[in-house]
Amino acid sequence: MATLPEIPELPVEQVSRSSFAPFGDLIEADEATAFDTINAGTTRRFTDLTRIRLSGDNAQASVHIYRAAAVHEPVELRQLERHPHGSQLFMPLQGQAFIAVVADGDAVPDAGTLRAFLVSAGRGINLGPGVWHHPLLSLADSDFLVVERADPAHNLEEHALPAPLRLALPPGIPS
């Protein structure tokens, strides 16, 4: 009997500030690094973790809440998108983990460079302008704060991958 064609798998790696740096900033309150103490000692401030980056005329940053449904296996990746004129920040509002899929590439994504990062509890990301990425992949039904350039319809490019990939979710993720 002929076997069905296999869909290649993309492994999921733990994110870190350095591994994510080519694609944007990891947003985390890391007590091992420097912080200020403000508000009469009641607040530790982890300062300037990322900047909102915008280009073009009349650029303004707009704030949304995304209410995302959890992904379930199998998660197949078929298309990426990017926002050439602004960064895009995702911060989970119930401390949940999510997965950021990104790739290098200029006019089109370079599928050979795809990477999937597990952004663990309490952390967020700010994708750099023009970085190819998959739409939000949340591991729980939950809300995210999103900060991006206003007028997203004129700040969106989409590109199909040459072949679908299946995300190899780490053990313990509900299927």
Added chain:
Amino acid sequence: MATLPEIPELPVEQVSRSSFAPFGDLIEADEATAFDTINAGTTRRFTDLTRIRLSGDNAQASVHIYRAAAVHEPVELRQLERHPHGSQLFMPLQGQAFIAVVADGDAVPDAGTLRAFLVSAGRGINLGPGVWHHPLLSLADSDFLVVERADPAHNLEEHALPAPLRLALPPGIPS
């Protein structure tokens, strides 16, 4: 016997978009209002809930995490501050409630207009530029995402209140 002088109390009111509008935007995902459905139906987007507002040369929005200790009674208000050149957004990252204290006033706060809002679970605020407010009053040990104009040291004015006020915390708040 003479009684000790009483410190006047400021009541805490539940926040709503309309009651908070003179001071900024309430950030909430209200399913009773319109939302878009995006990402192949997996995400409801509550769109453009607020804008990051900046003024002055080379204005950039910077992102911090504030790790706040819970307030305990009695909470006495002695000083307000404001940021004339940018809005300041506070979004709780563990869904907890907090209290926003604000006042009208231009060069100095008008103490007669002080109001305290209970921002209930899952909601955030974006203070308008130049709005007088008290530093963060969190009701739990928890983290907040903060988005404000970079270079905050040059975007801060502080003013003591003519007399202290005591916050009348609603029942059920730990003391």
